[in-house]
Structures are given as structure tokens and as C-alpha cells.
Amino acid sequence: MGMRDDWGLSLIFSLKDGDVWASRLDGGPPTMLGLHDEVVQAMNEFIKQAEFAERLFDKAARNARSGPATSAFASIPTDDARSARNAQRRS
Numbered sequence: 001m002g003m004r005d006d007w008g009l010s011l012i013f014s015l016k017d018g019d020v021w022a023s024r025l026d027g028g029p030p031t032m033l034g035l036h037d038e039v040v041q042a043m044n045e046f047i048k049q050a051e052f053a054e055r056l057f058d059k060a061a062r063n064a065r066s067g068p069a070t071s072a073f074a075s076i077p078t079d080d081a082r083s084a085r086n087a088q089r090r091s
Contacts, residue, residue, distance in 0.1 A: 009025070010026065011023070011024055011025070012024075012025065013033075014030070015036060019032050019033075019036070020032075020033045020034060020035070020036055020039040020040075021033065
């Protein structure tokens with residue numbers, strides 16, 4: 001794990017001449033990420049996706065604790081269930 005500063009950060013972003021750069025506190029050369037507006041838009045999208053994934057996994061964890069019938073996929077019939085239902089209809 002890299003070194004961390006007093007805020008617990010191991011990655012620093014900086015802006016130079018309209019470009020955003022990322023630097024690791026544990027060394028290595030900085031990496032140019034792109035133009036300010038493009039990087040801000042990409043970071044905002046990443047944050048939205050990360051928040052969505054966190055909510056999705058939190059919901060899945062709650063469902064797993066409450067039992068198997070609460071899964072979103074529990075109501076989707078399997079091929080065996082469809083075959084059995086179709087056999088009942090034919091008889």
C-alpha cells in the first residue's frame with residue numbers, strides 16, 4: 001500500500017495548463033488524464049456508477065440475509081418450471 005497523508009489520500013489530482021494530472025504519493029511519474037472538462041465529466045460519471053453499484057450490492061446483501069425468495073430473479077421461471085407448467089396445461 002502506498003504512503004498516505006494526514007487525510008488518508010494516496011492519490012492527488014492537479015491541474016496544469018488546463019490538463020488534469022494524477023500523482024501517487026508513493027512515487028512514480030504523474031499521469032496526464034486529459035482536459036479539465038473531460039476529466040470532470042468522467043469523474044462525475046464514475047462517482048454515479050460507484051454509488052449505483054454500492055446501492056445495488058447493499059440491496060443484494062439485504063436480500064441475501066432475508067431469504068432466497070426476495071431475489072429479483074426468484075420470480076423468473078427456469079426451464080424445468082416452464083416444462084412442468086406446460087405439461088400441466090396439456091393434461
